[in-house]
Amino acid sequence: MRKLTCLLLLLLPIQLLAQQFDAVKALVKRRAPWLSNHIVFEPLKNTSSEIVELQTIKNKLVIHASGANAAAVGINWYLKYYCHRSISHMGDNMSPVFPIPNVNKKVTVQAAAKYRYALNYCTYNYTMSFYSWPDWERELDWMALNGVNTMLTVEGMEAVWQNTLRKIGYTENEINSFIVGPAYTAWWLMGNIEGWGGPMPQSQIDNRKLIQQKMMKRMQELGIQPVLQGFYGMVPSSLKNKSKAHIIDQGTWGAFKRPDILDPTDPEFSRIAGIYYSEIQKLYGKNIHFFAGDPFHEGGKTEGVDLKKAGTAIQASMQNYYPASTWVLQGWQDNPKQAMLDGLDKSKVLVQELFGEFTNNWEKRKAYDNTPFIWCSVNNFGERPGVYGKLQRFADEVYRARKSTYSNYLKGVGIMPEGINNNPPDYDLMLELGWRQEHVDTRSWIDKYALYRYGKSNGHASNAWQGFLQTIYQSLPGYQEGAGESIFCARPALKVKSISSWGTLTRNYDTVAFANAVKEFAKAAPALKNSATYKIDLINMVRQLLANKGTLTFNEMVTAYNSKNLQTFNAASAKFLHMIRLTDDLLNTDQYFRLNTYLKQAIDNGNTAEEKANNLKNELMQITYWGENVRTEDNLHEYAYKEWAGLMDSYYLPRWESYFDYLRSNLQGKNVQEPDYFSWERKWVDDNQKLNPEKPQRPLLEVVDEILSM
Structure with a gap:
């Protein structure tokens, strides 16, 4: 018996090492079942870095890895660069490959970044507001395959806040007036808004809590550290009526009343922080090592606050309940404020160089005063459509930071898009930079991307992508928040500088060269007609081309x-409206680009009639006028606009038609009032909280040919 016990004890470490890959094996069965019986996972021992080795041995792909996350990266590397297969947020290319390719010589892939970070608060709403567990399971699989090991995880923070507020004497109605609706949690957690889009039904709060728990369990299995919301002093604006503590009224964020900030140096702060972190421990456990949270975000008021002492107090509460945890701060605008950084133990801080495609604050601020940081890109704002990304700058700046004076403080890379259902090469490249030591030349990289994106080599597709790299994906200097916008989606006016308040109509690339690249891409259709990813990309590129043409017609x-x-006006306005209808026809050829796809997701995410109705309203508000009803603070309309079939013809088309009728009446000498779009947009949302009737689909190539011949 004693011998058996000793034998079992000796075998236990081996068994545990084998089990560390169980989640990766399950991932392969979900995403590439044709591959699962051909892989053997083995642990790499005595390695101080994250590393994976690939080699074919006895007709099996043997993956030696330092852990689950590295093993997942190895799978993805093999899928992309040997099988020419990939998954993305814009379609998958994962058909079976047989026989599977051999890796005759050992390939080693080693992490070049300690942290590979993913997700912006805004991603949780512009993309993920109505994710179900299968959606999150797929998302986490994608994250693991791409080597993400640190991810913002704030799906279930409503339950934490609900329990915390109950403990400090809030009624259910008061809590409901603080927690926002499911499409607005990002700006609530960032301290910008409260209550809007709510109340969130209890059933939904409970379900989001359960999903967060499942997410965190799966993330642990895949080697991804969750980043939860820390307590940084945000409290309901009503708390100052209940407490004598020093509470700083934060005023407004545009049209929205902001939550207040409880002074972190006030004794009440540590009490409420203690309740908050205790509730996190009850719901999500103690195995959490990262917390996010940015006090005074985007214009918050700091008068009367000792920022240095405030930073010390915020960090102290975090450390009290989660010792050795790291506070993750956004490097955005003047955040994190230097005075607050002065009060922190910087060894337990990680700053995100949030908008790296245009900023170099890591350099100007001397690694944020010698604080660990990661280089990130936002790339997309509001999940607005548009083909865009400064690919070579991503590679250049990450490499430059690694070779700089501040290289010791550069701890990783990250993707921080406000929406992620766009521009797959941007996210693939950024996360690969976490596993590539060399200075990447995107001209070479993009050829390999096109190969694994579509599954086979094609000269037209390859040539087109080189053209895209020199136009829409080029790396010119200058400030720009996302892709050039589509005039079709503008609130009608004669002078339109941008569609969203902070966007741009400017095309800073050669539109003729881009048009030629799109035509070259279309020539690949006969060879790639069965590729779902090619179809999606063709629609997207032609959509962008038509939007570019639309600006010329508008002018x-x-x-x-x-x-x-009047005659020329009638011809141009008719052509413009035809272009909108044609855009709708184009987008209607694939469910990825249909409004109904996302309305159905919102409906299916609801477990009750109340949830379904509120989900629909949240979705439609966000993608049209965004929120609030204050005419003098109407800056967010179209911030999250979409070019979707069903939205083009039911929302943007009639809005432009009414405007052209108004202009035509002016030209005819009639005295008519300009349409009230502020009211019209809100009425449209109220009247359209339902699925649209499905339209007949035109053949894709027929629509493409019509657009390319214009």
Whole structure:
């Protein structure tokens, strides 16, 4: 018996080492079942870095890895660069490959970054507001395959806040007026808004809590550290009516009343922070090592606060309940404020160089005063459509930071898009930089990308992607928040500088060269007609081309109106409206680009009639006027606009038609009032909280040919 016990004890470490790959094996069965019986996982022992080795041995792909996350990266490397297969947020290319390719010579992939970070608060709403568990399971699989090992995880923070507020004497109605609706949690957690889009039904709060628990369990299995919301002093604006503590009124964020900030140096702060972290421990456990949270985000008021002492107090509460945890701060605008950094133990801080495609604050601020940081890109704002990404700058700046004076403080890379259902090469490349030591030349990389994106080599596709790299994906200097926008989605006016308040209509690339690249890409259709990813990309590129043409037609219309040429005005405005209808036809050829796809997701995410109804309203508000009803603070309309079939013809088309009717009446000498779009948009949301009737689909290549011949 004693011998058997000793034998079992000796075998236990081996068994545990084998089990560390069980989650990766399950991932392979979900995403590439044709591959699962051909892989053997083995642990790499005595390694101080994250590393994976690939080699074919006795007709099996043997993956030696330092852990589950590295093993998942090895799978993805093999899928992309040997099988020419990939998954993305814009379609998958994962058909079976047989026989599976051999890796004759051992391939080693080693992490070049300690942290590979993912997700912006905003991603949770512009993309993930209505994710079900299968959606999250797929998302986590994608994260693991791409080597993400640190991820913002704030799906279930409503339950934490609900329990905390109950403990400090809040009624259920008061709690409901603080927690926001499911499409607005990002700006609530960042301290920008409260209550909007709510109340969130209890059934939904409970379900989101359960999903967060499942997420965290799966993330642990896949080697991904969750980053939860820390307590940084945000409290309901009503707390100052209940407490004598020093509470700083934060005023407004645009049209929205902001939550207040409880002074972290006030004794009440540590009490409420203690309740908050205790509730996190009850719901999500003690195995949490990262917390996010940015006090005074985007214009918050700091008067009367000793920022140095405030930073010390916030960090102290975090450390009290989660010793050795790291506070993750956004490097955005003047955040994190230097005075607050001065009060922190910087060994337990990680700053995100949030908008790295345009900023170099890591350099200007001397590694944020010698604080560990990661280089990130935002790339997308509001999940707005548009093909865009400064690919070579990603590679250049990460490499430059690694070779800089501040290299000791550079701890990783990250993707921080406000929406992630766009521009797959941006996210693939950024996360690969976490596993590539060399200075990447994107001209070479993009050829390999096109190969694994579509599954086979094609000269037209390869040539087109080189053209895209020199136009829409080029790396010119200058500030720009996301892709150039589509005039079709503008609130009608004669002078339109941007569709969203902080966006741009400017095309800072050669639109003729881009048009030629799109035409070259379309020539690949006969060879790639069965590729789902090619179809999605063709639709997206042609959509972008048509939007570019739309700006020219809009300018023709404006010129005709200003010169009082009714005939030319009628022709140009009719052509413009036809382009919107044509955009709708194009987008209707794939469910990825249909409004109904996302409305159905919102409906299916609801477990009760109340949830379904509120989900629909949240979804439609966000993608149109965004929120609030204050005319003098109407800056967020179209911030999250979408070019989706069903939205183009039911929302943007009639809005432009009414405007053209108004302009036409002016040219005809009639005295008519300009349409009230502020009211019209809100009425449209109220009237359209339902699925649209499905339209017949035109053949994709027929629509493409019509657009390319314009």
